[in-house]
Amino acid sequence: MNQNKLCETIDVDDGKVTLADYMGNDLSVVNAARVSFGKRKTELDEKDIKLIKYLAAHKHMSPFRHVVFSFTLEGVSEVVCRQLYKHQVGCSYTSGEFKEAATTWNEVSGRYVEFEPEFHIPELFRKQHTNNKQASNEGDAVEKNTEAQKIYMSAIENGYSAYKQLLELGVCKEQARMVMPISFKNSLVWTASLEAAVHFIKLRDHEGAQLEIRNLARAIKKLIDPICPHSIAALLDSTK
Template sequence: MSFIKVLDEGYVRLVDHMGSDLTVVNAARVSYAKESSELSDRDIKLIKFLAREGHTSPFRHAIAQFEVYAPLMVCRQWWKYVVGSAHYEGTGDSLDAWNESSRRYITEEPVFYTPKANEWRSKPENSKQGSGDIISWEMGEKHTRELLSYIEIGMQKYEQALADGICAEQARLFLPAYGMYVRWYWTASVQSVAHFLMQRLEHDAQKEIQDYAKAILELIKSIYPVSIDELIVRENG
């Protein structure tokens, strides 16, 4: 599997990858001029040791590349993992790259995330961020209608601006931003992906980005099952 649908219109696609769990092992063993040709129990023990003891540089030799299509509110939460991409141990630069589609250059039909009536959540009782329980269907249905109406108005103004000859990079100002889908490539080391997963799979992470994190986990575990499991266990304490 290399493609997982997320939310109403979004998805995560595994585009490419470099290496395997064996890559991690051989990166660690090169210090002793040793190399394994296939993963053994001894190699798995080495991966466990590396993760447990925080010897993380070998995990940065294994790389995964994803294409993500998600609402802007998810995209901007995700982006901070690239902004702060020097690894948290202070061990140097990470292998992270990010390239995002731009409405300065394209005018493809905008797509917006619209929660259904039974998907709107209440504000939490004891926190300034996050969300609580699902609100009543009646209230949710009201806000779905309100959002659709808001999107329609923005689209009309956007299309009119383009028709009037306004450049795409300014016409996009009329589009409701946070729910608009954007597309990007994310290339990251196994260590970086594990760090992202541990934070965005937590119960208090925003549900929408949790859904994307679950998709990333399913895809990357098919390539680096031992490394991902061990890094997540280590970060989870």
């Protein structure tokens, strides 16, 4: 993996995601596919772009797994992290076939460190979507937004206070953390193949997904798009 000038940071809600490291690009996909014929390219041309589209359209995914991205997420709520974790299974297995090294992550552990009082605080509390049972209306706040925020803050303060009291009683960190609100902020490293990253973007940058995870998916796409524009476009198009 080689660090590159393209690596940058994007703010997501009240956290941030950084493309810390990556390996490969569109040409890596092409060369992985052409190795069967003992061929290797040094520059991408129109034939290679057509090959990328063909691979994506016909679900020949192994060449896309030779490109890997490593992200650091800081100050991201555990609500978002939990949805990201699902892709360890969702991206590693498809139709019963194991896909090697699809995604992996390491996070700050509440078993080792004491959590700081840092939580995700929404600026507005959204209304439930009228047609989608799991979604909300982006930008559409409830009428009593201030009252909702007071209730939210009270729950956070009570949860963190209970956590601190348990620690003061000598309760181990791994048990005391169980009372922490799910809105607490966490930090982690997430590494994914190109295929897995695009699979995540496809599923999470969707109107049925939670807005906070949608914002993360959009940021990740913005970070990796300059590296593999043709592969990302082909993979997203093949899933329509």
